[in-house]
Amino acid sequence: MKPDVILAGAGLANGLIALALTEARPDARILMLDRAAGPSQTHTWSFHDPDLSAAWHRRLAPAIRCRWQGQDVRFPDHARTLRTGYASLDSARLARQLADAPGICLRWNAEITGLDAQGVTLGAERIGAACVIDGRGAASSRHLATGYQKFVGIELETSAPHGVMRPMIMDATVPQMDGYRFVYLLPFSPTRLLIEDTRYSDGACLNEEAVARDITQYARQKGWSGHEARRERGVLPIALAHDAEAFWAESRDGPVPVGMRAGLFHPVTGYSLPIAAQVADVVAAAGPTTPEAFEAVRSYALARADEDRFLRLLSRMLFRGAAPAERYRVISRFYRLPEPLIERFYAGRLTRMDRMRIIIGKPPIPVRDALSCLREAPLLKDRS
Ligand SMILES: Cc1cc2nc3c(=O)[nH]c(=O)nc-3n(C[C@H](O)[C@H](O)[C@H](O)COP(=O)(O)OP(=O)(O)OC[C@H]3O[C@@H](n4cnc5c(N)ncnc54)[C@H](O)[C@@H]3O)c2cc1C
Structure with a gap:
């Protein structure tokens, strides 16, 4: 049966689009194609409660x-417990939810070799659809200059209760190396703990075994032992400069890019779940063809990119204005700000007053260095 919508890639962005589409257009036939053999065991996607609307909390509950x-944070000069709730999805549960949803056909082992606005090619097979959406994950673009957030996470089944009660969003009391370094902890049960060692670095190279050794050392210092149940890794882009107009002009007449591939992520954290939920709503509300969905997502993305100018400035201050070993100071200072502002930062909804509060007062980096970060155009010129 010919699908109405093809979702190229069955990752986070397209997963959320599929969920939104089945609700908005229950009669639509949705085909999801992914090259992987099945849902990844190497992904947990976390978010702060205020990042998502009530509808998305309900939709993602399964x-x-x-x-x-x-949640907690800890820096060399202060520690803080925040009241904001936190939650994690995993890719296996999301894939099960998609497989059970009416109207969605999810095909694994489906390597897409070509795609355009009218359909996809899988080797010798061609499948057409009125709407084609490209969510095949991150791709570099000359219109986006980035730094990197690199991490390795080891999920440990501890031999005794680990005692961590809440997520530790950042423990930056660890030795600083390869840029801003912190450890992130998610206690999934009294004896199950994800320990993730993260670095905000200039380079994309991730030495997984060396980072894994640092995690083992951190666990030993905390008195945790046990066996490794699961591992995840990532090198996420952090946006320093973005020319969204040029990006979308280049993609015109093709399928609709979404997710990391379309630069639709938080410029400072590299996380994409909250934006992916908003884009899913945009696609679900758009007309049923590729050009209509393209125009709707493009408008959203241009407005988002404009709104995110300030966040990209913060990324530049972190990466270009602060020496790698001093980057933690910028984040530490940020975490002294009021909790509602911190929530709006993660949700990408900073107000004008929030921006002023982040910038004014004792500057986290020398004024001269901050001034050199103001313009994003020079970073993009280097790439063309
Ligand atoms: C380990 C890890 C943890 C993360 N944790 C968080 C988090 O907690 N919160 C958060 O908001 N963000 C998180 N992120 C960042 C970001 O949200 C994720 O990278 C997210 O998965 C991006 O969604 P996406 O749909 O753009 O790409 P992906 O989820 O990567 O999906 C792309 C899919 O396309 C498929 N694909 C690629 N090429 C082809 C092809 N040729 N044919 C068929 N299929 C193809 C891939 O197999 C993949 O399944 C994390 C990233 C990583 C790597």
Whole structure:
């Protein structure tokens, strides 16, 4: 049966689009294609409660692995517990939810060799559809200059209760190396703990075994032992400069790019779940053809890119204005700000007043260095 919508890639962005589409257009036939053999075991997607609308909290409930009330951060000069709730989905649960949803056909082992606005090619097979959406994951673009957030996460089944009660969003009391370094902890059960070692670095190279050794050392210092149950890794882009107009002009007449591929992620954290939920709503509300969905997502993305100018400035201050070993100071200072502002930062909804509060007062980096970060155009010129 010919599908109405083809979702190229069955990752986070297209997963959320499929969920939104089945609700908005229950009669639509949705075909999801992914090259992987099945759902990845190497992905947990986390978010802060205020990142998502009530509708998305409801929609994603079946895919949630764990929810927590509150979260901690720790820096060399202060520590803080925040009240904001936090939650994690995992890719296996999301894939099960998609497979059970009416109207969605999810095909694994489906390597897409070509795609355009009218359909996809899988080797010798051609499948056409009125709407084709490209969510095949991150791709570099000359219209986006980035730094990197690199991490390795080891999920440990501890031999005794680990005692961590809430997510530790950042433990930056660890030795600083390869840029801003912190450890992130998610306690999935009293004896199950994800320990993730993250670095905000200039280069994309990730030495997984060396980072894994640093995690083992951190665990030893905390008195945790046990066996490794699962591992995840990532090198996420952090947006320093973006020319969204040029990006979307180049993609015109093709399928609709979404997710990391379309630069639709938080410029400072590299996380994409909250934006992916908003884009899914945009696609679900758009007309049923590729050009209509393209125009709707493009308008959203241009407005988002404009709104995110300030966040990209913060990324530049972090990467270009602060020496790698001093980057933690910028984040530490940020975490002294009021909690509602921190929530709006993660959700990508900073107000004008929030921006002023982040910038004014004792500057986190010398004024001269901050001034040199103001313009994004020079970073893009280097790439053309
Ligand atoms: C380990 C890890 C943890 C992360 N944790 C978080 C988090 O907690 N919160 C958050 O908001 N963000 C998180 N991120 C960042 C970001 O949200 C994710 O990278 C997210 O998965 C991006 O969604 P996406 O749909 O753009 O790409 P993906 O989820 O990567 O999906 C792309 C899909 O396309 C498929 N594909 C690629 N090429 C082809 C092809 N030729 N044919 C067929 N299929 C193809 C891939 O197999 C993949 O399944 C994390 C990233 C990583 C790597």
